[in-house]
Amino acid sequence: MRYQLYYWPSVQGRGEFVRLALEQAGAEYDDVARGTEGRVPGMMQLLEGDAIEHPPFAPPFLKAGDLLIGQTANILLYLGEHHRLAPRAEAGRLWAHQLVLTIADLVVEVHDTHHPISSALYYEQQKREAKRRTEDFLRHRVAKFLGYFEHVLQKNGGQYLVGRRLTYVDLSVFQNIEGLRYAFPQHMQRFERKIPGLVALHDRVAQRPRIKAYLASDRRIPFNQWGIYRFYKELDA
């Protein structure tokens, strides 16, 4: 089955967690809005149209045959089950999902470092608040989240976050480290010695043949100033 991924065409954003899973699965998919014709209108129709049985609230969403699945973690739950990117047994399946929901919480906090007041306003319109929020984020939250995942990784033997093979949890932690490095290079340079296991995991993921090929392809959108992970020099101070 060929999938259709619907997400904004110019950013990694939340769609990237899905792209990484699809790439690692070797799945066939269209990144719909990125097609040569730029079909963002088609995506908006699905969001706002009356014809959809299960209308999603926001991108990303994935068309999988008759299913239209929204919410990043929910899409990963589906892909995990269908492409062996998560344990099959209930305990492992729930545990992997729990970890990805925790990553989703972190992603919200990353977004809110530059948009603490409103997504409808520009960064410049909430810059003062962004500075305050980012200060707290870098001081407390990064260490709490990544320290937690480092602990989980070490408890599990250090190779994978869940079980004995690669899961979408490893891919998602990889993506978070990529993003945090882009957004807060100075902070991460200092901080990373506290999470040696995660850094090594990141490097191993980057070397997986399918991920390596994907990262080198033009399917991987470069980080930029419109996504969730953004670099503002003054916030990384």
Place this chain on the structure above:
Amino acid sequence: MRYQLYYWPSVQGRGEFVRLALEQAGAEYDDVARGTEGRVPGMMQLLEGDAIEHPPFAPPFLKAGDLLIGQTANILLYLGEHHRLAPRAEAGRLWAHQLVLTIADLVVEVHDTHHPISSALYYEQQKREAKRRTEDFLRHRVAKFLGYFEHVLQKNGGQYLVGRRLTYVDLSVFQNIEGLRYAFPQHMQRFERKIPGLVALHDRVAQRPRIKAYLASDRRIPFNQWGIYRFYKELDA
């Protein structure tokens, strides 16, 4: 099987979504930290201890036999499957979960109306930012989220949000309307005529025998100024 729910003993918070599901399921459970001995230390031990195979990042979490399940939406996924609080077939199961993840996004935004900068600071230390964020929240976000759920409800016939019987999605929307009414009474009084279906759903849920008995019991913690839904007169203006 008797469950153990671990959550802060003095607030509804995210734990309330789990409590409502357990109550509607007629499940036996201990609200551990609320026991006469107030076992918050026991909860913290589970969070920080090395003995736990799958340590949760934060409350709530649910002990279900050998499983220790964290993340509110993940707990509901589990309870939905085991207590017929969600469809069994894949399409309906994913759809219900997708909707609850969207509710979880709303809950984060509600929390951030009074804590837009940091959970580690008091409201009074971020009051100015809270006013700005709440203004945006009430102007744009409440209408977007609740308008979406009203649309989903009407598309599904108006009785239930998912399928043809009560699910944890209905319970969770009920709880959100309860909470928003507590936090923003003036705003909600004006706004509610735009979501007649959800208001009627709320009232039907409140009259379900098990929910009605629960709401009248002392197991239901009253809303207060320490939870996610808080009333600050100046924010509701």
